[in-house]
Each structure stands twice: as structure tokens, then as C-alpha cells.
Amino acid sequence: MKIPFNKPYCQGKELEYIKSAMDFGHISGNGIFTQKVHAFFEQRYGYKRTFMTTSCTDAFEMAVMLMDLQPGDEVIMPSFTFVSTTNPFILKGARIVFADTLPNHPNIDLDEAEKLITMKTRVLVVMHYGGVAVDMDKAVALAKKYNLVLIEDVAHAIDSYYKGKPLGSFGHFAAFSFHETKNISCGEGGLLIINDEKYIARAEIVWEKGTNRSAFSRGEVSKYEWVDVGSSFVPSEIIAAVLCAQINMIDEIQQQRILLWERYFTNLAPLAKKGYIALDDLPDYATNNGHLFYFLMKDQQSRNLLLQYLNDHAVHAVFHYLPLHKSPYYADKHDGRMLPNTQKYTDTLIRLPMFFELTPDAVDFICGIVGQFFEEKQAGYFS
């Protein structure tokens, strides 16, 4: 049987919680499970205010509505990220200016990003790749210096830290994803984090389709009305119930994923030492949250060969990301700059299976296949 790349984990209480939501007779949004999700993230990580959404993409759309982005405004972000980081800004007619990654890590190169700032730049988006922190002292200083809205894409970065402070607490906005490929999941779901007080009152309205329903639920107004723009960002209590079951397990889930990550790292270190593969170092200021495990090959050809070899030997491994600045949708809108580090990661990166129920034995097996590849191919492909 093939080892899958990902397997969504059900911890066992999901159905019980869904049943409770049904028994309460409240399965639309913003009931007790949604409020439990908000309380969990605000208390555990100190985020100022959180709003559960139907996806991380939606959370960014909500942020974009709140910051009143105008057509022609420029948004700087990495090209090496998922399309969800970009789309919400495009909907508002913003121009995306893609920055390269660092030479030694897939996170955005902030020195390069600074050179891209113009009078029209309104927003800086950083994405903590694999849950490994971007240098947030630098990002926050840039945002201050040029008066930019700072957004953290924390889709990979639950329960990860920069100099001891939780990721998601630095930006004016940040957004989690609870898609089934993420550490904690409810199938599809997201969370908008707002750390800047000035957006919060309006966020309640935008979240609830432009109505003051939240104030109405608290008894602050006698009827609820259409008071602003908004959209349908609130997920059902059934979704929130599933997420509640998952967050009860967060410590076990993180612990297990980090254990698997470290086992991969230890097993593959000898191959890195021989120069067959490269393993990026974790910066001193960052933690590892076991979101994904990757390594780099020398070039695209050898990467593709090893991917094929793994898949032929019952291991589902994958690559990512295809760079957004070269995508069919954006290529002719991009300003033509080459992003060589982004290209390097696109061409040479391999992600190995990583999920809660993966066993240490399976990790050993997978690493054995990688080792076997080099034994068999040693003769020709690598210097």
C-alpha cells in the first residue's frame, strides 16, 4: 500500500460535537462552538480579536475589505506561496508586486522587498513557509517606516513562534487555514486575526454580511440592519464543532508532527553531509511546528527523478509551489523581473509525507527509499 502524502486526522470527538451543535438547535454560524474557537486563539496566543471564516482565502478577503484597498494600490508579497495569498487583492484591482525568496530559505527576502516599495505600496504580505518565521523585527520595521499594512499568511504556521512570540500576532492582520492539509483542520476553514484595534468594530459587521447582527446578539441594538458592505464569511457551527474537537488535541498533534519532522531530519542528515541533498537551517529566532518536511535536490531533473522514484516505491511525495509571477493568470501582468531564488525552490524542492498518523517506522522506510535512490543513481547524476 502506498504511503499517502497527507491524511486528514479525526481525533474522535468531531461527531459528538456536531451532534451537540444539532441538539442545541443552532447550526448556523457564530454559536457556542465558533465562540470557543475565538476564545481559544485569543487566550492561548494573545491575538487581539479573531473571526472564524470559511477559509483562509476568505479571511484575506475580509481583511482587504477592512483596509479599503483601492484599484492601483500595490501589494508586495512572495511569489513562492499559494494562490490564496494573492487572489483577494486582485479582486480589488490591486497590483501585485512579487518579491523573491531568500537564497537559503523559501521565506520572502525583505531586503529585496524594500527595494520594490513605491509611493503606491499599501500592503506587505509575508508568508511563514513551513511554519518557520519570517524575520518579523525586520518586517514590522519596514511596515512602520513606509506606513504599510502588514499581513501575515500563517496558513502553515499554527503554534509557531518568532523570538518566543506567536506568529500571527505581529501583523495588523493574519490568517490561518484549517484546510485538511494543515496541522489542525475542519476540512475547509479559516480564521482572521486582527491585532490592530481600529479595524475590529467594522470587522464584526463585514463578517456578518454587512449587518450589525453581532451587536444585536449581544442585546446592544433592538434590531439588526444593513449598515456597511460585507459578505458571508461566517462558517456553520457544524464546521466550528469539528474545529473545536481538533484544537483540544493541538498539543499532541504538534508534538507528534515535530517528532516525525526531527526523525526525517536526523535520518537524512548523512545524505546532506555527502552533498546529495540540501536541508535548510532553521534561523535562531524561529521555531519548527512540524507543518511540512522538505529538502532540496541539485537541479530540476534530479528532483523529478527522485519524485518519480519515490512514487514508484509506494511513497507519495510532491513538489510546490509553481511561482505565481509566472502563472498563466499573472505572467503578462508581472513586471518582468527574474526571481532566481523562487525558481530554485520551485525546481528543486521535494516534500515528503507528513501527517499525524504517520509512524516513525514509515519515516524510516521513506528515508530508506531516498537513500536507495542515491545508491542506485550515484554513478551518474550527482557530483
Ligand SMILES: *Cc1c(COP(=O)(O)O)cnc(C)c1O
Ligand atoms: C493552504 C494555504 C492557504 C489557503 O487556505 P484556504 O483555507 O484553502 O483558503 C493560503 N496560503 C497558504 C500559504 C496555504 O498553504
